[in-house]
Amino acid sequence: MRSKRLLGFRRRSRVGVNVVMVLIVLLLIMPLWYVLNNAFKVEKEILRRPLVLLPSAATLDSVIRSFKAMKYPRVFMNSAIVFALSCALLISAGSLAAFGIAMAKSKLLNAVYVVLVAMITLPFQLAMVPLIFLLKGLRLMNSYLGTSLVYSGWFLPFVVFLYTGFIRTVPKELEEAGRVDGCGLFRSYRSIYIPLLKSITGTVLILRGVPIWNDLLVPIITISRATMSTLPLKLYSFIASSGSSATRWNLVFGSTFIVSVPILLVFLFLQRYFVRGVVAGAIKG
Amino acid sequence: MGLAGLSQVQRRQLVCFLFTLPALAIVFVFFLFPMLRALLFSFTNWDGIARTYRWIGLKNFQTVVSDSSFKQIVFNTLYLTIIYVPVLNVVALLLAVGVYNAGKAGNVYKAMLFFPNLLSMTVIGLIWNIIYRYNGLFNQFLKIVGLKVLVQDWLGQVNTVLPAMSVTIIWFAVGYYLLIYLAGLNTVPVEIYESAEVEGVSGWQKLVRITIPLIAPSITINAVLSTIGIVTLFDLPFVLTRGGPGFKSQTIAMHVYAYAFQQLRTSYALALAVILGAFAILITALQLRFLRRREEVIL
Numbered sequence: 001m002r003s004k005r006l007l008g009f010r011r012r013s014r015v016g017v018n019v020v021m022v023l024i025v026l027l028l029i030m031p032l033w034y035v036l037n038n039a040f041k042v043e044k045e046i047l048r049r050p051l052v053l054l055p056s057a058a059t060l061d062s063v064i065r066s067f068k069a070m071k072y073p074r075v076f077m078n079s080a081i082v083f084a085l086s087c088a089l090l091i092s093a094g095s096l097a098a099f100g101i102a103m104a105k106s107k108l109l110n111a112v113y114v115v116l117v118a119m120i121t122l123p124f125q126l127a128m129v130p131l132i133f134l135l136k137g138l139r140l141m142n143s144y145l146g147t148s149l150v151y152s153g154w155f156l157p158f159v160v161f162l163y164t165g166f167i168r169t170v171p172k173e174l175e176e177a178g179r180v181d182g183c184g185l186f187r188s189y190r191s192i193y194i195p196l197l198k199s200i201t202g203t204v205l206i207l208r209g210v211p212i213w214n215d216l217l218v219p220i221i222t223i224s225r226a227t228m229s230t231l232p233l234k235l236y237s238f239i240a241s242s243g244s245s246a247t248r249w250n251l252v253f254g255s256t257f258i259v260s261v262p263i264l265l266v267f268l269f270l271q272r273y274f275v276r277g278v279v280a281g282a283i284k285g
Numbered sequence: 286m287g288l289a290g291l292s293q294v295q296r297r298q299l300v301c302f303l304f305t306l307p308a309l310a311i312v313f314v315f316f317l318f319p320m321l322r323a324l325l326f327s328f329t330n331w332d333g334i335a336r337t338y339r340w341i342g343l344k345n346f347q348t349v350v351s352d353s354s355f356k357q358i359v360f361n362t363l364y365l366t367i368i369y370v371p372v373l374n375v376v377a378l379l380l381a382v383g384v385y386n387a388g389k390a391g392n393v394y395k396a397m398l399f400f401p402n403l404l405s406m407t408v409i410g411l412i413w414n415i416i417y418r419y420n421g422l423f424n425q426f427l428k429i430v431g432l433k434v435l436v437q438d439w440l441g442q443v444n445t446v447l448p449a450m451s452v453t454i455i456w457f458a459v460g461y462y463l464l465i466y467l468a469g470l471n472t473v474p475v476e477i478y479e480s481a482e483v484e485g486v487s488g489w490q491k492l493v494r495i496t497i498p499l500i501a502p503s504i505t506i507n508a509v510l511s512t513i514g515i516v517t518l519f520d521l522p523f524v525l526t527r528g529g530p531g532f533k534s535q536t537i538a539m540h541v542y543a544y545a546f547q548q549l550r551t552s553y554a555l556a557l558a559v560i561l562g563a564f565a566i567l568i569t570a571l572q573l574r575f576l577r578r579r580e581e582v583i584l
Contacts, residue, residue, distance in 0.1 A: 017383060122562060125538050130318075130319035130326065149314075153311050153312050186300075220546075252411065267400060274399070282464075
């Protein structure tokens with residue numbers, strides 16, 4: 001990285017900036033520490049020392065109990081299936097459509113593209129109610145496919161927009177060269193373009209995949225059967241059903257922790273991509 | 286068949302069009318069509334189940350608007366928009382400047398500030414619901430820093446629930462907007478600051494006169510994204526307060542859900558959803574116009 005001059009301050013105040021930033025960051029991550037350390041304590045210890053984890057008092061008891069009570073493996077699988085199916089639909093249908101839009105020099109498809117882009121900012125709540133009656137009619141309530149199709153319909157406009165923007169930056173000669181070699185359009189999509197779409201697909205996964213994984217609004221209306229519940233929905237109903245009057249603190253912290261672990265692990269390993277993905281998406285948008 | 290009669294270019298266009306069909310079909314069936322239905326049925330007494338319905342004009346809208354909760358939910362939505370968008374953007378920009386100036390450690394700060402944004406809003410809502418309780422972490426913190434007078438039930442009171450909710454949403458979202466500002470800052474050539482330093486321009490002036498005008502595009506992006514985000518936000522406020530106490534923290538987006546799935550008043554839900562859609566489009570259009578113009582003036 002190039003050496004940076006300070007934006008507002010002189011160089012010797014870099015130490016000062018760091019001191020202030022450390023304080024701010026510590027303050028802002030306090031809520032996360034609050035959950036993390038309390039997930040490994042028994043209830044009495046949570047109430048006595050909410051912010052200190054004594055090694056002698058550490059226990060996996062809350063985590064194990066929440067894991068069992070939530071039926072975690074099943075719920076995790078539900079979340080994983082909905083996530084995988086939705087992302088598969090978004091990536092395959094989205095990139096293929098974007099390829100078509102970018103390759104055709106067609107006024108009609110350009111108009112379609114403009115309409116799709118305009119749809120990005122429309123609130124989901126506008127479609128929500130008739131959508132549920134539609135799903136009921138198609139027998140797609142309480143189903144992985146139904147839930148995934150809802151996400152696909154909602155997010156495809158944005159995904160097509162991202163892919164189209166990217167494909168338009170790829171030199172046209174690439175496809176033309178393929179055509180000379182006797183590649184049909186679908187072949188050149190599959191063997192020339194798909195390998196190029198890795199980074200933009202990463203952006204799609206971060207900007208739309210992560211929100212799907214975390215979402216409550218869609219499952220709360222499409223899923224009513226407990227065995228089909230996704231992680232956020234299960235967490236919500238789990239805490240709501242245990243009742244606020246008799247909140248069992250160990251289960252609250254244990255369950256919030258185990259619901260957050262998968263994304264925490266992914267973030268630890270793929271941190272760089274997250275930062276890049278957010279920025280790439282925003283600049284295109 | 287017909288295909289044989291087409292020219293090379295036409296055939297190519299036809300294939301391209303076929304490529305868009307799967308996506309267009311999904312968007313149409315599962316997004317656009319339900320929206321159009323919502324728009325149409327908001328003028329009828331359709332309840333979602335009965336086959337027959339009739340045109341009743343603006344009656345649903347009249348009922349929704351004259352409902353005692355309507356003023357409150359519009360107020361709440363506007364309150365969140367007007368407080369949240371500027372405060373979030375100022376905080377995100379200042380933190381981005383801090384991260385930028387922090388040198389190598391900046392990457393660590395950036396990752397930590399961004400992380401809450403990856404957690405489910407259900408998790409965030411539950412955590413902060415506990416933090417804001419009377420014997421919760423927030424009040425304990427206030428006691429420690431000597432602000433014992435401020436100790437109160439933050440989510441249970443009419444006049445503290447919205448500010449408390451705004452703080453939580455900003456805490457959740459700030460890392461995302463920080464990243465976009467940081468990317469903007471990294472495009473500003475360092476030489477500008479160097480020559481400003483030579484001329485003895487103060488730190489604050491550099492921020493206001495140089496940095497902010499040069500990252501105007503990031504400001505536009507963030508302002509628009511955060512406005513759309515807050516107007517349609519559901520999960521976080523729903524889990525944090527469920528709109529309470531009473532309707533004091535209920536937003537329009539949450540009330541569409543309440544009408545449709547808690548009170549089972551389909552036609553009111555449709556009318557309110559149409560109002561929400563119009564509101565979202567209007568605000569985005571106004572903002573884009575205003576901010577684009579400002580950008581031109583500054584540049």
